Amino acid sequence: MSDREMVRDYLNSLMKFLSRLDKEDADDVLREIECHIYDVMEIRQENGQIIDAGEILRGFGQPRELASQYVDHILEGAPPPMGFRAIQKIKSGTTKGLYWTTAIFGYLFSAVLVAIGLLKTINPDAVGVWPSGNGESVVIGAMSRIPTDTQEILGWWIIPIALGLGLGGAYLTKRILNVLKPKAR
Amino acid sequence: MADNIKDPSKWDVQLRKGTLELVILSLLKGRNLYGLELLGQLQELETTAISEGTLYPLLDRLKRDGSIDAKWHQEGDTRPRKYYNLTKNGQEKLTDLTDRWRKSVEDIEFLLENPGPQKLPKKGK
Incomplete structure (x- = not known):
């Protein structure tokens, strides 16, 4: 060599x-x-x-x-960020699998929320939050069939809420991934 | 201690662990030096000779704690080099460490100059 x-x-x-x-x-x-x-x-x-x-x-x-x-x-x-202490404790044993699982689910969840916020501006009637099962649960999302027996409850508020949660989720995922990043072997 | 007399380098290693920051800061006082220059100067002296693997991470740590700063600079056709200099914090730290070093040397000298069996005299008397 x-x-x-x-x-x-x-x-x-x-x-x-x-x-x-x-x-x-x-x-x-x-x-x-x-x-x-x-x-x-x-x-x-x-x-x-x-x-x-x-x-x-x-x-x-x-x-x-x-x-x-x-x-x-x-x-x-x-020092670890607030609320990250438990993650700091387990980070030394972090596997690549946990890292990528967190990345995929974290970013996917964030992307869906942002998409809901944006879709509301394009198709306002189909996107929203509807009470379901006699008020015991809710349906959130972009619906192909708009529920007829119930009233959408968030209205235009879903845009800032979904965008805020989506961007916040993406930021949180990034912070967690920084902590979980597997050590090079 | 007998081992240290037979092998002075062991003593030097122990001493360097506590004094290397002071050594680097004092070397950078009034000078802008890049890594290889720093290493060359340190290796000129018997008790401060360290390896590359010790020097560069230490420079990184001193830079992170704000004692030194670094800037890449290229002169003519030469390879760009990362020059280190003392910051204001570094100068204050150097003053503090210098005072402690001199106090430490003074105390050890005092002990060396006053062997037993008589009781250690009060300092300054």
Whole structure:
């Protein structure tokens, strides 16, 4: 393996372990380390020394250990947001399955609510909230058959309520996913 | 302690753990340096020689706590480099740490200069 391939492999591996950082921060870390490595290689070349990428990389340590020094403050430093403490406790055992299930259901639910809010402006009569089963339950949504035996109860209020809940749900899902993001292995 | 006498590097490692922040801040006082320059300067001195894997995460931590700032800068055809400098907070922190360091050295010197068996005299007498 050539020196450049070795450096590329190291940086790719480091990038994977830095995945908990914001992309901009992770790119900044990688760029700085890459510049350092190539600076040292150039200096050695100019001085007629042996360019040993392996030795240079050993100074940085294993990618996982190096990355953990940049990332651990996210897990340990900042206090969790209000109401997120239980999630913080289980996050270390989070699987990819839970992450993606939360993402799909969270965003899908939010998208449906936003769609209901928007559809109300297009087809006002078909979208709404109707009491059902003698008032023991409600039907919410865009109906192909408008219930005739009951009165819609929210009217135009469904637009701000559905949009607010939909956008709020999407924001909450994003925050939860940030906490649940599985650690790179 | 006998182990430390045989292997001074162990003592240096322990000492560095507590003093590395002070070392980095003092190196950046009045200077803008990038990582490789910082590393080179630290490796010039016997007890401050650290590895890349220690330096860069520490710079990141000092930047996050507001003690230092960093800016990418490119000169001519050279590779862009990330230069670090002290912030106002960093300068205040350096002053505080310097005071504590000097106080610590003074106290240890006091202990070294006053061996037993007699009781330790009151300081300043």
